[in-house]
Amino acid sequence: MSTMHCEEVVRLLWRYMDRELQEHIRECRHCEPRHEFEARLRAIIRQKCAGRPAPETLRRRVLALLQEL
Numbered sequence: 188m189s190t191m192h193c194e195e196v197v198r199l200l201w202r203y204m205d206r207e208l209q210e211h212i213r214e215c216r217h218c219e220p221r222h223e224f225e226a227r228l229r230a231i232i233r234q235k236c237a238g239r240p241a242p243e244t245l246r247r248r249v250l251a252l253l254q255e256l
């Protein structure tokens with residue numbers, strides 16, 4: 188096994204997938220409108236939740252969901 192930590196791998200994986208997704212979305216007219224919606228949603232969340240840490244229960248729930256992917 189490599190000396191790489193699991194967290195590091197996951198982080199790189201997310202970054203990689205994110206880039207792949209961005210590229211696809213840029214070129215795909217099916218995904219473009221959905222991306223628009225998501226971008227707006229993100230902006231709203233960022234605005235409303237700025238500076239406030241997520242509650243521990245929410246944090247744990249999101250992490251659990253991510254592990255099911």
Ligand SMILES: [Zn+2]
Pocket residue numbers: 211212215216217218
């Ligand atoms: Zn697409």
